[in-house]
Amino acid sequence: MGKIIAVHSYKGGTGKTSLAVNLAASYARRGKKVCLMDLDFRAPSLHALFEAHKAEYWLNDYLNGICEIDKVLIDASRDYGNGGKLLVVLANPSTEAIRDMTAKDRKWEMKALGRLLSLRSSLLNDRGLDYLLLDTSPGLQYSSINAIVAADVVLVVTSLDASDLKGSQRMARELYDLFEKKTGILMNKVIADYLSSKEERAKFNKHLNSAYSLPILDSIPCFCDVLRAAGDYIFSEENPEHPFTKTLEKLATKIEKF
């Protein structure tokens, strides 16, 4: 039985999309069947990375009940040689679509939740997908909370910024816990010095644990190379030996067992 993973954060720019994309690619390289979905309707991003021209329909259309899910799936698999598959579902980046999505009412959001919940049967059961990764928009948004309710696991990406950490802590207590979700915090863009040795890492973790009560799953160092890639391509695909890729491979294994 496959897993639905929502990638969320309190603030924007924490690296949700970057981590979601590279995790999805990592699972596909392992021979898993993965679907990555852009649920950030206010600021879509996956269209810039994947072949948006192939999109006949968007996730917006599926949620609007205009089409079924098979119409929005785009096959972005490389030849992994092991049966691995990477499917993507894009959010419509046009200003008109964004405007339309921000004007939805509660009744629409309720129906959208129903459409998201039914993906478990249409994608995981019928199509036999191993992972469905939902890349959400930051903060308390309808689309993000819908994704959280539909998910089995919530990965919360946070920077070291105090406001980000405090916000994540509040969401853990007042959002993820209320829906009884398995939650793992990913400390992203951590200053490399903090993770340079076992002792430094222990010191860093101790500091975090004393200041915040958060279920920290992993800490990912900040790499200039990743910033340099500027989200133009899937970093881990082009740089299989890079420490960022290695860190994410370990994280992917951790999440598999989570």
Place this chain on the structure above:
Amino acid sequence: MSYNTVDAENTSRTTTMAAYRKLEVKSTQLLEKIRENLEQLNEKIDVMIEIQKHGRREIPDSLPEALDVMTLLSLPDHLRKTAVTLCKLEEATADEVAKQTKRARAVESGYLNQLVIMGYMKKERRGRKAYFFVNKEA
């Protein structure tokens, strides 16, 4: 004793047995009917208790409310669990919800009826079973 008498006695015994069986079936049916009625009464009492608690006079069935995630967040914990479970199942009996939440059927039945009164869910009786589903007309 002549054969006729034995025959007559056998016939009357068979008739008596048949009558007994009939009676048995009838009483089982009657008991079943009583049980059903009691269950319905129980549910009605649940509804009345709720109405009394909230001081509402009319049956608020006519006030459908959207069960969106923000509403789910605002519900008390015990009702949220029931509501989220029903959202996932789309349509279910109290028994089916109870299996998912691992709470007693009677408890779930109470919560589900409370959510019906609040306007978030609808209830439909089909035969002996009551089905609950999210109020999509909200």
